[in-house]
Amino acid sequence: xxxQLRHMLRDDDLNHAEQLQVLELGMKFxxxxxxxxxxxxxxxxxxxxxxxxxxxxSSFSIGVAELGGYPLxxxxxxxxxxxxxxxxxxxxVLTRMAYxxxxxxxxxxxxEAMAKYATxxxxxxxxxxxHPCQVLAxxxxxxxxxxxxxxxxxxxxxxxxxxxxxxxxxxxLAGAVAGxxxxxxxxxxxxxxxxxxxxxxxxxxxxxxxxxVTTDPRxxxxxxxxxxxxxxxxMGEEAEYxxxxxxxxxxxxxxxxxxxxxxxxxxxxxxxxxxxxxxxxSVIDGPQSVVWDEAENRLHAQKALLTWLVGQQRGDxxxxx
Ligand code: CP
Numbered sequence: 001x002x003x004q005l006r007h008m009l010r011d012d013d014l015n016h017a018e019q020l021q022v023l024e025l026g027m028k029f030x031x032x033x034x035x036x037x038x039x040x041x042x043x044x045x046x047x048x049x050x051x052x053x054x055x056x057x058s059s060f061s062i063g064v065a066e067l068g069g070y071p072l073x074x075x076x077x078x079x080x081x082x083x084x085x086x087x088x089x090x091x092x093v094l095t096r097m098a099y100x101x102x103x104x105x106x107x108x109x110x111x112e113a114m115a116k117y118a119t120x121x122x123x124x125x126x127x128x129x130x131h132p133c134q135v136l137a138x139x140x141x142x143x144x145x146x147x148x149x150x151x152x153x154x155x156x157x158x159x160x161x162x163x164x165x166x167x168x169x170x171x172x173l174a175g176a177v178a179g180x181x182x183x184x185x186x187x188x189x190x191x192x193x194x195x196x197x198x199x200x201x202x203x204x205x206x207x208x209x210x211x212x213v214t215t216d217p218r219x220x221x222x223x224x225x226x227x228x229x230x231x232x233x234x235m236g237e238e239a240e241y242x243x244x245x246x247x248x249x250x251x252x253x254x255x256x257x258x259x260x261x262x263x264x265x266x267x268x269x270x271x272x273x274x275x276x277x278x279x280x281x282s283v284i285d286g287p288q289s290v291v292w293d294e295a296e297n298r299l300h301a302q303k304a305l306l307t308w309l310v311g312q313q314r315g316d317x318x319x320x321x
Contacts, residue, residue: 003315007115007122008305009108011132011174012199016207018308019136019177021320023149025304026140026297038310038319039069045100045306047125050076051235053104055271056125056133059298060102067303072098091117100306121309123302131166134270135174136305137297141290142226144297145266153179153208158224158261160217160251161278164190167230167270172196176203176211183212185220187247217251224261228268229253229278245277254280258288268294 007013014022028035039045045064049057057073064071076082081090087110094101095118103111104125115122124132142157143149159171163186172192175182182200184192191213200211214220221227232248233241258267267279267289275281284291311319 001315001317004312005119005121006309006312007118008132008309009111009115009122009124010130011135011170012177012203013132014177016177016179019139019174020149022136022304022308023140023143023152023301025308025321026136026301027143027149029300029303029307030140030144030297033066036307036319037066037068038307038314038316039064039067039099042068042070043099044070044072044097045102046094046098047071047073048076048079048081048101048103048105049074049125050082050103050105051126053125055295055298056104059302060125063299063303063306064100066299067306069099087113088117090114091122095119099310121306121313123305123309126166129166130170130173131270132170132174133298133302133305134167135170136301138171138226138228138268138270138294139174139178140297140301141268141294142266144293145290146225154181155225156181156183156223157226157228158183158185158220159228159230160185160220160253160257161229161248162186162190162232162234163192163213165230165234167228168192169196171228172200172211173203176200176209177207179204179207179209181210181212183214183220183224185214185217186251188215190247191215217257218260221257221260224265226266226268227253227258227261228270230270231272231274232278233274241277248278252278252280253283255282255286258283264288266290271295 047060061071102123108127108129
């Protein structure tokens, strides 16, 4: 195969077969943390944060090291990017030194600009629009507990809460790519953008899945194989919790809502969670919750993604499986 520079900026940057390949690779990394070491050298991967993080920071830092590389972690406050240096200039500099760039930032346009000027793979570690690495980990978690990667197609997943946020968008696109039946429920004013729903519906039709966007959380969860939620307040909005949370109380994932899903349905939350708000303690700390495996799977899924991306760039098929 000839080398091809690929990026992971939004969930549909992988097609159905490619998503399966990355998730299968993730299962291999679950079994053997040192399954592949594409960054042996060590080669550096720049991991940039414009927003706080626990899971993404630890999983990419440890993940790059376990891939044989050197994780160069840079915070907004400690970089010229944080003082307004153009993204294009930052990309041109980092790409001369690093073998990959991972970035948590605000606007989707910023990671797209980074990818435009970088000559190494760029990975979206969360933007205002998408969180594709999280959803790869979430699907790996379903595969871990419910029959492997090939059993993902045809499963029904339900996301309940702020359906206009990056997690809802990523479930729509990634679930559609996977051939799942994706249901998203949120109150009026907190539903996904039309362009994202249109893309998800087109992808779902191509891959044998379906999309439902509703304001009824019970309709979304009925018969689901996995139920997801996320915080009702985004990073930086915590001070407005009382006001922000008002429309969402009907969307709390509690025992009554979980009872509508399959009896063996899984519960996932990307974390951090607000117990007693978007999810009750009985659910997140209960027997159907797999949130700690989900968090661990960030490590395996992202190592798989980075390995797959550099495998594509180098034209090295041994890194794709
Ligand atoms: N889920 C997630 O991205 O967690 P962090 O914000 O801690 O990275």
